Amino acid sequence: MNEKKRRRRKAFVATYIYDSLRQRIEGGQYSVGSRLPSEHTLCDEFGASRMTVRSALKRLGEDGLIESQPGKGWCIIRNHALSGLKVKGPILLGAVNHGACLPAMRVAGEYLQRKGVSSRIHHLPLEPDLLNPEEHIWGGMIIFSGLSLAPQIVEFCKSNQIPLLSLMYVQRAEYDTVAPDQFTGTTEILEQLAAKGHRRIGYLSARDVEHGRDPSFRIRQAAYNLFMSSMNEVPRVFLTQYHYAFSQEDGHRFVEWLRKEKIDAVFCTTSVMIEFSLVQMAQHGIRATDIEICGASFDVPHILLEHHGLKSILAVDVDANELGETGARKI
Structure with missing residues (x-):
């Protein structure tokens, strides 16, 4: 068989495997969240090389039906293709x-x-x-x-x-998460803080958003309050006046609150709040390694941190593109 015919046959087999697996997925043979058979098993079933099988799996991935997950192999993420x-x-x-x-x-x-x-x-x-x-x-x-x-x-x-x-995602890389809702995301972050031994976890937000009409802030605080109650800890909440601008008085009150409440971790409701907390800690001689700072965020605050010489505080720069x-x- 010449090279042209060989490539044509591989393409035909890959398409056959793709069509067969897609029919199984859309027909409900595999539920969302379940795993496809291993590549080795599929090679045996279809009598094809691993490269041919992977070509078919890649097409299913491009359709949005499956994705490769570390340690699990190819998993079903939806039962209908985007093109359909x-x-x-x-x-x-x-x-x-x-x-x-x-x-x-x-x-x-x-x-x-x-x-x-x-x-x-x-x-x-x-x-x-x-x-x-x-x-x-x-x-x-x-x-x-x-x-x-x-x-x-x-x-x-x-x-x-x-x-x-x-x-949503949070600032510190070890807590990165993509959550289906604000309540789940906030709870997952707090659970990971608790797993590291933190108990006196503070909550940093602002009056203008907590009392505003955006429900996400109320949901985050509700998740925080419930989680602290589950640990038999009292909520430790600090509110600035505004979420986008901070006074010198806000900074002094924040540092006093950290010390008085013996806070060992702070959950911030926005990336701006993360910036505020890191800047105030640095200006008052509190090391970032002494208190964990994390929270809900949608950007990386490079400019303000670099302006204050605080870029080294971040363990890893989070890539919003991802x-x-x-x-x-x-x-």
Whole structure:
């Protein structure tokens, strides 16, 4: 058999394997979260080389049906291919007004474009009820903030079968997580802090957002309060006046609170709060190794940290681009 015929045969076999596995997945033979048979098993079943099998698996991955997970192999992540969806419109990429999520959203948009799916960046207001989702019919939504939890948005997506994905990540790499909602994400972070021996965990936020109309902040604090109660610890909450600007008095009160409450870890509700806490600790001689600082974040605060000479405080720089591609791939 010459080389041209050999390549043609491999392509035919790979397509046959791809079609067979796709039919099994869409037919419900494998449930979401389950694992496909190993590559070795598939090679034996189809009488094909590992390279041919991997070619078929890669196509299924590009369809958004499966993904390779460390230590598990190929796992089912959805039971219908992206190409099989009736797309009602572009994918909405949402962020709050200050645009902290723009790097991640741009990467998500580029990834979707490569897959032939259009997308549009939409800056959501902090007051979620100002966004009327009925004005648009979207093919899917990736929201990089707690605004995705606004009831009317969630209900609209549910009733119209529009895929909705809410993303969050935190500043310290060892706590990185992509969570389905703010309550779950906050709880997972606190659980990991507790696993490292932290008990006197503080909660840093601001009055303007805690008493505002964005539900994500109330949900995060509810998760924090419940978790502290489960550890038989009292909640230790510190609020600044505003989440975007801090006075000298805020800084002094914050440091006094850390020392008086003997805080050993702080959960911050925004990346700006992370910056604020790190700057104040450095200015008052408190080492970052003495108190763990983490929290919900959608950008990496390079500029402010570098301005104060604090870049070395961060153990690892978090790449927001990775979050954008993760969201686009999952949606």
